[in-house]
Amino acid sequence: MASLTRAGSVTVTLDGSNKSASLPLLEGTLGTPVADIRKLYNDLGIFTFDPGYGETASCESKITYIDGDAGVLLYRGYPIEQLAEQSDFVEVCHLLMNGDLPDAAGLAKFRKDVTYHTMVHEQLRRFFDGFRRDAHPMAVLCGVVGAMAAFYHDNLDINDARQREIAAFRLIAKVPTIAAWAYKYSLGQPFIYPRNDLSYAANFLHMLNAVPAEEYKVSPTLEKAMDLILILHADHEQNASTSTVRLAGSTGANPFACIAAGIAALWGPAHGGANEAVLKMLAEIGDAKNIPAFISEVKDKNSHTKLMGFGHRVYKNFDPRAKIMKQACDSVLKELGVTHEPLLEMAVELERIALTDEYFVQRKLYPNVDFYSGIILKAMGIPTSMFTVIFAVARTIGWISQWKELIEDSSQRIGRPRQIYTGADKRDYVPVAGRG
Numbered sequence: 001m002a003s004l005t006r007a008g009s010v011t012v013t014l015d016g017s018n019k020s021a022s023l024p025l026l027e028g029t030l031g032t033p034v035a036d037i038r039k040l041y042n043d044l045g046i047f048t049f050d051p052g053y054g055e056t057a058s059c060e061s062k063i064t065y066i067d068g069d070a071g072v073l074l075y076r077g078y079p080i081e082q083l084a085e086q087s088d089f090v091e092v093c094h095l096l097m098n099g100d101l102p103d104a105a106g107l108a109k110f111r112k113d114v115t116y117h118t119m120v121h122e123q124l125r126r127f128f129d130g131f132r133r134d135a136h137p138m139a140v141l142c143g144v145v146g147a148m149a150a151f152y153h154d155n156l157d158i159n160d161a162r163q164r165e166i167a168a169f170r171l172i173a174k175v176p177t178i179a180a181w182a183y184k185y186s187l188g189q190p191f192i193y194p195r196n197d198l199s200y201a202a203n204f205l206h207m208l209n210a211v212p213a214e215e216y217k218v219s220p221t222l223e224k225a226m227d228l229i230l231i232l233h234a235d236h237e238q239n240a241s242t243s244t245v246r247l248a249g250s251t252g253a254n255p256f257a258c259i260a261a262g263i264a265a266l267w268g269p270a271h272g273g274a275n276e277a278v279l280k281m282l283a284e285i286g287d288a289k290n291i292p293a294f295i296s297e298v299k300d301k302n303s304h305t306k307l308m309g310f311g312h313r314v315y316k317n318f319d320p321r322a323k324i325m326k327q328a329c330d331s332v333l334k335e336l337g338v339t340h341e342p343l344l345e346m347a348v349e350l351e352r353i354a355l356t357d358e359y360f361v362q363r364k365l366y367p368n369v370d371f372y373s374g375i376i377l378k379a380m381g382i383p384t385s386m387f388t389v390i391f392a393v394a395r396t397i398g399w400i401s402q403w404k405e406l407i408e409d410s411s412q413r414i415g416r417p418r419q420i421y422t423g424a425d426k427r428d429y430v431p432v433a434g435r436g
């Protein structure tokens with residue numbers, strides 16, 4: 001498989017001195033070339049400044065590629081549109097984790113490995129009782145996934161490839177169980193155990209919605225929609241939560257701790273929390289007639305109000321996932337017989353206004369995946385507090401694949417950024433009696 005190639009160099013000269021450095025220019029298979037600055041401090045005695053890492057490649061990766069200007073997303077080279085239409089989530093997990101689509105036997109084995117890890121240690125169940133009943137399910141998910149390291153000691157040696165693989169299967173398989181139980185706990189309903197005869201998406205829906213008192217049949221429409229949502233959220237290269245997983249992983253921390261760190265980072269409203277925030281925003285707007293006033297507020301620099309579900313660090317064009325999600329949203333609502341969904345109608349109107357308004361056009365702000373995912377989840381009967389949890393269930397495969405790649409990369413070092421210090425100069429301590 002193709003790797004990094006040298007594509008010339010860039011010369012950097014320090015103004016007012018005769019010092020210069022030649023920075024190798026590196027190219028991957030696709031995408032923008034990067035200047036290798038690893039010797040910059042050695043050669044010129046300077047660091048680089050890039051808050052938010054918007055211009056900095058932090059690793060070499062073979063997993064996911066995004067072209068933000070063209071609106072392209074590839075998992076291991078395969079366009080997201082093709083995977084969304086023709087694949088299923090477990091096959092996508094194999095692709096992300098192992099690099100290729102499996103043959104029939106490989107796929108069957110992978111499905112079995114995922115399916116037979118879905119139960120969680122019975123003692124882990126008791127862990128839930130420590131949470132307040134009204135805890136946010138993301139808080140519960142983060143805590144319980146972190147606690148997995150206390151229950152699965154037999155696969156904590158990150159230098160053993162087989163143990164890494166078992167940890168990966170455990171995470172992909174058990175996170176939906178933990179997520180569903182976080183929900184059940186908030187409702188005060190009994191936990192529903194995983195069912196091995198159901199697909200990954202159907203089993204998850206069953207654990208979320210079934211009660212022991214009666215039979216629950218998973219609707220094929222909801223199963224298909226859930227599977228699609230999982231595929232679309234499975235990986236997205238070096239976003240905030242994935243970078244958090246990699247940073248934690250670079251210290252040698254165990255995989256469960258690293259994924260818990262990713263879940264914590266995902267929770268923020270600027271990242272995975274945006275799907276929940278979109279619904280709250282639509283509810284607050286309340287009616288399409290209030291949209292112009294809301295848009296004015298968004299454009300007012302002093303208001304700090306954002307159009308949630310719009311904008312992206314990398315996509316300066318349509319987020320391809322948002323396009324697929326919008327189509328799915330239309331067909332799910334149709335199949336569920338929802339003919340009038342005021343939130344969707346408001347979202348469509350917001351999108352129409354935002355796509356023609358100078359403020360959004362100039363800043364290249366387009367709908368991202370979260371703009372429509374909340375509406376589809378709501379139509380599926382999933383409560384708002386679970387939206388980001390579902391994102392975390394899907395993203396677990398991306399995080400674990402990126403973590404494995406990091407551990408298997410011989411050039412990886414502990415993540416340790418620099419800073420520009422602008423605090424006080426060196427000064428002497430004055431005892432309290434002598435101050436002021």
Ligand code: ACO
Nearest residue numbers: 269270271272274298306307308309310311312313363368
């Ligand atoms: N509404 C209004 N204005 C926005 C929005 C928005 N949603 N997003 C960006 N802008 C404006 C900024 O105010 C800024 O304007 P300025 O140049 O006048 O100061 C300009 O667009 C550039 O924005 P940045 O903040 O520099 O963009 P950045 O790449 O740092 O942020 C982010 C990206 C965090 C996603 C941002 O667009 C945002 O907060 N969006 C809303 C939250 C959201 O939907 N997050 C989900 C992201 S996708 C995901 O995680 C799955």
